[in-house]
Amino acid sequence: MTLITVKNLSVAYGANTVLRHVNLHVEPGEIVTIVGPNGSGKTSLLRAIIGATEPANGDITLKPGLKIGYVPQKLHIDPTLPITVERFMRLTHRVSRAACQAALEAAGVPDLLKRQMSKLSGGQFQRVLLARALINAPDILLLDEATQGLDQPGSAAFYQQIETVRRESGCAILMISHELHVVMSASDRVVCLNGHVCCEGTPAVVASAPEYRALFGTGTGGALALYRHDHHHDHDHAHTHEAAE
Numbered sequence: 226m227t228l229i230t231v232k233n234l235s236v237a238y239g240a241n242t243v244l245r246h247v248n249l250h251v252e253p254g255e256i257v258t259i260v261g262p263n264g265s266g267k268t269s270l271l272r273a274i275i276g277a278t279e280p281a282n283g284d285i286t287l288k289p290g291l292k293i294g295y296v297p298q299k300l301h302i303d304p305t306l307p308i309t310v311e312r313f314m315r316l317t318h319r320v321s322r323a324a325c326q327a328a329l330e331a332a333g334v335p336d337l338l339k340r341q342m343s344k345l346s347g348g349q350f351q352r353v354l355l356a357r358a359l360i361n362a363p364d365i366l367l368l369d370e371a372t373q374g375l376d377q378p379g380s381a382a383f384y385q386q387i388e389t390v391r392r393e394s395g396c397a398i399l400m401i402s403h404e405l406h407v408v409m410s411a412s413d414r415v416v417c418l419n420g421h422v423c424c425e426g427t428p429a430v431v432a433s434a435p436e437y438r439a440l441f442g443t444g445t446g447g448a449l450a451l452y453r454h455d456h457h458h459d460h461d462h463a464h465t466h467e468a469a470e
């Protein structure tokens with residue numbers, strides 16, 4: 226059963242309509258990446274999906290009982306506040322230490338439980354946010370530019386971890402990213418957003434779509450080829466194109 230269905234969604238802040246007629250669906254176990262220029266409405270779309278932003282129009286349907294794990298773009302913790310990783314992870318979830326430890330292991334950072342949040346590197350911090358999102362065994366992970374501030378190897382490692390999480394837990398991933406060449410190769414489907422859905426499909430289809438090239442140029446096509454690898458899972462790669470408005 227489809228996990229998330231977005232139909233004809235519009236989002237507005239006052240008189241400023243930032244998303245128009247957006248359609249999107251996420252199926253169990255697939256990795257869908259949203260790309261788009263700054264201010265194209267990517268975060269607004271995720272916030273509408275988690276119910277943090279009220280749609281101006283349209284429908285968002287979640288599978289009944291859907292468990293969502295959300296990894297925010299960034300989270301500021303006062304560096305003078307002493308708080309361990311374990312306490313941080315248990316702030317919002319009533320979970321056991323064993324569950325925290327299991328989530329940290331799934332996020333690829335098994336040794337951080339007792340560490341101070343303020344002493345973590347950027348990459349470790351993001352892994353802890355990932356672990357926190359994994360704690361309740363979500364059906365889908367929503368990641369909003371989760372590798373912001375990480376260097377290239379750090380973000381490549383993070384996305385590899387995401388693929389591992391998907392492989393081991395079977396959860397679906399809906400993520401926003403600017404690192405087109407890395408994430409596109411790791412995605413089953415890419416949705417290119419610019420206030421509306423410009424184009425959508427497999428990474429190869431989107432990279433060669435004129436709408437995508439108009440926004441990002443042609444350079445990414447080459448980089449995409451460089452980073453591509455074969456996927457061995459069965460997903461329905463629907464290719465839909467909407468005319469640019």
Ligand SMILES: Nc1ncnc2c1ncn2[C@@H]1O[C@H](COP(=O)(O)OP(=O)(O)OP(=O)(O)O)[C@@H](O)[C@H]1O
Pocket residue numbers: 238243261262263264265266267268269270
């Ligand atoms: N709470 C808000 N109130 C008013 N305007 C907002 C609000 N949040 C976002 N916007 C505006 O909506 C537009 C889309 O913003 P959004 O953050 O969704 O884009 P984005 O694609 O995620 O951008 P970025 O890549 O820079 O993170 C922008 O013009 C932004 O200024």
